[in-house]
Amino acid sequence: MGKIVDMLFELKEYRYVKPFRIAHNVADSSTNLEVTLILENGVEGKGEAAPSYRVNGERIETFMSLRDFILGEIKGLDVRNYRVIFKIMDGLRCAPSVKAAVQYAVLDALSVECGVPVYQxxxxxxxxxxxxxxxxxxxxxxxxxxxxxxxxxxxxxxxxxxxxxxxxxxxxxxxxxxxxxxxxxxxxxxxxxxxxxxxxxxxxxxxxxxxxxxxxxxxxxxxxxxxxxxxxxxxxxxxxxxxxxxxxxxxxxxxxxxxxxxxxxxxxxxxxxxxxxxxxxxxxxxxxxxxxxxxxxxxxxxxxxxxxxxxxxxxxxxxxxxxxxxxxxxxxxxxxxxxxxxx
Ligand SMILES: [Mg+2]
CATH class of the missing domain: 3.20.20.120 (Enolase-like C-terminal domain)
Known part of the structure; x- marks a missing residue:
């Protein structure tokens, strides 16, 4: 079975090798959110959110507070019915990169479960x-x-x-x-x-x-x-x-x-x-x-x-x-x- 039983959120900071400058903006580092979905059979699926305030209006500081809410919405759902979970995540308009990471983690877990790479x-x-x-x-x-x-x-x-x-x-x-x-x-x-x-x-x-x-x-x-x-x-x-x-x-x-x-x-x-x-x-x-x-x-x-x-x-x-x-x-x-x- 591919039922979701838990989800972990973890923040990770990555430094740029050298500051990355674009028009009117410079980045020294990217703090990303790593999402791990856990299925009832122990299979794990991973996704990553790299937030952007400039483009998406997102702040990484708000991400951890979303974990309980999202888990509450998707716990018990089966990754094989991934369109159901995608639709729920479409509601998360405040954090598109988190939506991406959770949706991808669902596909990654399904991929492990089926033994077929996500691209296939x-x-x-x-x-x-x-x-x-x-x-x-x-x-x-x-x-x-x-x-x-x-x-x-x-x-x-x-x-x-x-x-x-x-x-x-x-x-x-x-x-x-x-x-x-x-x-x-x-x-x-x-x-x-x-x-x-x-x-x-x-x-x-x-x-x-x-x-x-x-x-x-x-x-x-x-x-x-x-x-x-x-x-x-x-x-x-x-x-x-x-x-x-x-x-x-x-x-x-x-x-x-x-x-x-x-x-x-x-x-x-x-x-x-x-x-x-x-x-x-x-x-x-x-x-x-x-x-x-x-x-x-x-x-x-x-x-x-x-x-x-x-x-x-x-x-x-x-x-x-x-x-x-x-x-x-x-x-x-x-x-x-x-x-x-x-x-
Ligand atoms: Mg561009």
Missing amino acids: LLGGARDHVETDKTVGIGTLEEMVEEARKLWREGFTLIKVKVGEDLREDIRKLEAISDATKGAKYIVDANTGYTVKEAITFAREMHARGIDVVVFEQPLPAEDIDGLKIVRFNSPLPVAADESARTRYDVLRLIKEEAVDFVNIKLMKSGISDALAIVEMATTANIGLMIGCMGESSLGISQSVHFASGTGVFMYCDLDSFLMLEEKEFRGKFRRDVNKLIPT
């Missing part, structure tokens, strides 16, 4: 995914050096953070592309530009022949009208990240024809909304990428299995575990340079 429970569309790696905001020289290092390591897709200074950003991308000829780039402004700046940036990239495959979240999260203007005036594909947290956000983005891509993060939407977004976006012919917050290897495992199982992501940005100091690798996947292989 989700469809087994692919046996691996390829990730980019991110260059945070720094001086031009620091960013070029970091990008060159990644390119030499074998990362063919490099994500570059921009959004603090348009002219400087254009110079940085120019220098990075000179140093990493043949690479493709995801450029992420993390809400830092105005409409005019975003269109200028996109046109300058295009004019210089810089191979930007996705231009992520140029505008503030709520500015969907502006995003649409950028989309129809940008030669680069425009993606929503901060604007696309739940299935309802994505429904609106599709209706408004505001984006070419959506960046799904399990930490914003949980597994249930991520599944809904996958179906909506593929039906509407919107491109998909998958990203992360500050997940450790345990948390990134969730997205590796989700992305491999569904097989719909054109680009994967699952690099946070490479940026954190972690004593022990605990993901259910292997890494071969940029390849992440679910196990």
Whole structure:
């Protein structure tokens, strides 16, 4: 039987190898919540929440107080009926990353119970995914050096953070592309530009022949009208990240024809909304990428299995575990340079 009898919550702090700077924000560490579900036969399922105040409005300090409430709602339910538990967790709007961790722990427990990896429970569309790696905001020289290092390591897709200074950003991308000829780039402004700046940036990239495959979240999260203007005036594909947290956000983005891509993060939407977004976006012919917050290897495992199982992501940005100091690798996947292989 796959009945839930207990659930443990544990906080863990991970330091970034070096401070990770994006537009108007810098992170030194990520304090994550580890969820362990225990079934009546002793099987355990694990999930991890990496909270974000900036994107989700979450505070880790509030998480421990949710444990008793959530356990009260799901205790005695069978993980084989996981849609029932997913629906209950959809009510937890105050903590999307906790919803993700509990929903994933349910799938992980089911996976152990059945002897089938989660990516195959989700469809087994692919046996691996390829990730980019991110260059945070720094001086031009620091960013070029970091990008060159990644390119030499074998990362063919490099994500570059921009959004603090348009002219400087254009110079940085120019220098990075000179140093990493043949690479493709995801450029992420993390809400830092105005409409005019975003269109200028996109046109300058295009004019210089810089191979930007996705231009992520140029505008503030709520500015969907502006995003649409950028989309129809940008030669680069425009993606929503901060604007696309739940299935309802994505429904609106599709209706408004505001984006070419959506960046799904399990930490914003949980597994249930991520599944809904996958179906909506593929039906509407919107491109998909998958990203992360500050997940450790345990948390990134969730997205590796989700992305491999569904097989719909054109680009994967699952690099946070490479940026954190972690004593022990605990993901259910292997890494071969940029390849992440679910196990
Ligand atoms: Mg982003």
